[in-house]
Amino acid sequence: MASCKPITKKVINSPESCVDDNLRGVVALYPKLLLHPKHRVVTLRRKNDSGRVAVLGGGGSGHEPFAAGLIGPGMLDGAVAGGVFASPPTGNVLYAITQLYKYNSGGVLVLLGNYTGDRLNFGKAFEKAKNAGIKVEGFIVGEDVASSQNKTGGRSMCGEVFLYKLCGAMAAEGHDLLSIRNMASEVNKNMATLGVCLSACSLPGQPPLFDIAQDEMELGAGVHGEAGIEKLKMGSAKETVVLILDKIRAHLKLQSKNRVAAMINNLGGTSLLEINIIAAEIKDYLDRKQIKMERIYSGHFKTSLEMHGFQICLLDLSGERGDSWLRLLDAPSGAGAWSGCDLSVGGPGGLAEDDDLPQAGEGKITSGPTLSVQEQEILRGSLRAASIVLVENEELLNRLDSGCGDGDCGITLKKFANAVLKYLETASLEYPSNVLWELSEMAETDMGGTSGGIYSLGLSAASQALSKAESNDRSAWLSAMCSSATAISKYGGAEPGDCTMLDTLHSAAMAFKENLGDDLQTLLLKINEAAERGAKATADMIPRAGRASYVARAHSRGEDAGARALALLLRAALDMS
Template sequence: MSAQPVTKKLINSVESCVDDNLRGLVATYPKLRLHPKHRVITIRSDKDSERVAVISGGGSGHEPFAAGFVGSGMLDGAIAGGIFASPPTGHVLYAITHLHKYNSGGSIVILGNYTGDRLNFGKAIEKAKIAGIKVREVIVSEDVASSQNKTGGRGLCGEVFLFKLCGAMSAKGYDLDFIHKSAQDVCKHMATLGVCLKPCSLPGQPPLFEIKQDEMELGAGVHGEAGIAKVKTGTAREVTAVLLEKIITHLKLAAGDRVAVMLNNLGGTSVLEVNIICAEIKDYLKRKSIKPERIIAGHMKTSLEMHGLHICLLKLSKESGDLYLELLDADTDAPGWTGTRLSVGEEVEDLEDDDEDSSTRKASAGPSLSASQQHLFRGCLQVAGEALVKSETLLNKLDSGCGDGDCGTTIKQFSQAVLDYLKEGSVEYPSNVLWVLSEIAEKHMGGTSGGIYSLGLAAASQSFASAKSTDISVWLAAWESCMRAITKYGGAEPGDRTMLDTLHTACVAFKQNLNSDLKTLLRRTGEAAEAGAKATASMVARAGRASYVASGYMTEDDAGARAVAIWMQAIIDFLVNKI
């Protein structure tokens, strides 16, 4: 097997990336203080708060953990190690000693259950005690996947729950013993499990391991390591169920229990995916009669650009649950914390939107078609829709170089909705049918393509509404009205490398052959449509999404132009065979 290439990253150098990251944090949040020689971030202080200092840290590459959670109501300081490496004892001791000057209530140090952290933080804590500093440690080990290890599970995103709870207790004036005892209780009632779909890579190195396209790593950690098992990927609902089932079993949760939820983005997971998983978490817990009092989601403890997530549940006991909710809701200005006042609220059922159906007109408009004409019209729409459904992959491929690769998918959605309409919908009045198609495009396509098709079809509908017959000149007028609307609102003209190039070229041929027999007219129109679509391959995009992309990415037909040629040729072939 050939060696994988080094992953591209926007850094200055491998050696400086940790320090550059910390400089960037304080550049963004200048009220934080960087102690560069020790890679420590603290709250700026000039007098003794008399509170307990809350301290944490660990390897870099997990941002915003831990420095991103320094702020009032959370951490007072954080120590950064190298990428995925524990900070040295001296740096940890520096942070404890410095913060002791401004927080005489003592220090609580939160660390993950990793050998390097236990050794380096532990030695620093013992040295601080010898120096007379009141300090307690909390070792977090809430990972379900590694819970059977001799030393216990790893510390994952649950550490961030501790940052928030301990930080809020300190802000409220609780003493060191109470905070320490509470933190230990939290650790007993918290569990985390995650999945990885795509690995990360250390700066200057290739991906740390490989995952097949149809697999994911169950139980992935935060140091780029693989999980405990490779399993088949599934839907968001299926993956959520797998994780929550194991977490609930681990915590021995039962119907009626309350929990706080953390959904941790491991770095490369889109917000779209995170939001979907959050909804699935809520639904799954509801089915189990477990109440999610809070769902906190976002980047908490990441693994560089790993595509994956962790779900952490914190059981809210009868004795302490209300206090913990109060602490989670307490104010903080730590930049990494995503919980806000919007996170708090009673659960209410979502109301249905008002159903205002504008897809059909209140009265028939324009001329009608005979029974035989309706048969042809329905057949044209049927074959056009079927052809576009079959062309999804081709159109997505054409769109991938200069768009977002979904042209075929959005047109397929439109086409399937049209095919559903044709099962029972009337095609007697062309104006009404075109109006319905316009509304379907708006509802089922969305985006730019949906807007263009909707505008064009609506304009064609209006043209038919004022017509007196259904002869060929009326269809031509509707066609031209469609193109004028697209130009007016879409800003495109023939030659700009859009769907309009196919429509325009075919329309010119149609007009030039109006005096020919019908089959000749249709064939030459089809040939022109094909030529118009092919011509876009060598055009410079001046409108639409493709105009934002370098021309080197555009070497094939425009996807929108090719789509028009596909449905137009399907209609022409159908009519030629029927007449």
């Protein structure tokens, strides 16, 4: 059903080009930065090896100035951008890591948000980088109070910017990779963020993501346009700040005489008049509680497009560690969105790509069983049918995703399906392990976001399992399916019963295992029936992983979109077999 909401006006060239146009603008504003346009990577200009650790940030676009605007001496060395509210693909993350390691032999620390797509895509990039001999460590940031009870921990909010500053300052002092990562882990335990929004944001070319009444506000709204955990009546600035800080103070167990650093994050559409009033109320609140506010920072740090709202983050500086962290916060920085910046000095901004750096693709896999010409055509027909059904169900999947996600599940899967259809026109399917590997690369490059990460990891794990098989039998394909589920669970943090596509995949795999000895027609029927049950079951589940787990249950609209998509493509593929 098409939305009747009006599309929100934005000053852009087109929804398709807005991310790349934004990055061109960043290097125009800060000529000491370098844009690598094919990979949507921005780095500090360097000619020589610094010998120290580089800090890389990134994630979906739409949060500007996060993360490219926070590159500069004493903060980030580079950033990788995904689509609007979508994780960057693995290949681009790998490019960014490799590019930074080229000029920073101390290694690369990657700070990523606690979101399924980022965990999956960045996780696969870490594995590839380590296999290539690169010193890299990743740290998942998550400090959101509203989602702190989530199975995989709280979402990453503006507290990630605190870690950009602290890790960047520590790297500038010459500390080693593990020391900086350990500090990040300790800081993450001692900060908390919570916010409210008064209106929803909208993706370029789309209407607002959710509805909110004129006299209401959403408590705990996310930075990807997710609705909050509770709708409340509008209150005064003082009442709203008290509501937020009471919850943060309880979460951090702050007491009188404790010390904190505070951050006010403008979610994009809040006036400076409002922000200044909020700052005054934060100071008054902490004074009343006899909590010493050592520093307060205010600005657009990690926005949500034009969302009218704000977040407050408190970092507990109590004890001896607080003095060290405060020193790092006070260390000089030249990042554009932080206080003090020399990046605007210099000539015109530039573009660069290092095509000789390792890319996501690693060549063909020519191991494992082979398929006869007839078997190849069966596989080709199955993949074609699965792709066509994803294209045909774009609107359904977008609608299922719109209540608890950003409404693009159908869009991203359609991109993947079209890429697969083009691939099938000329591809050799002799080695099924190679077919699955190439599909995983297409998922990575053509889909992006959470869905791309899930499918890329799952297909690459299945490919590795098939490459080790001795024959093209049922056991080999069962092993591939189980390996896929294991990899997705490992990096995504979800398990069966958490209301994700794993519920469909796990049900199908269990049916495959239980009916392995049946005739082919019965086996395929049982797998399809189990996949359908798994997808339908998600309608009654409480989401415990993925983006749906971050929002109030009232915003969920039926089955999980990813679970339904997998059930659809399995039915189409297996009906052709």
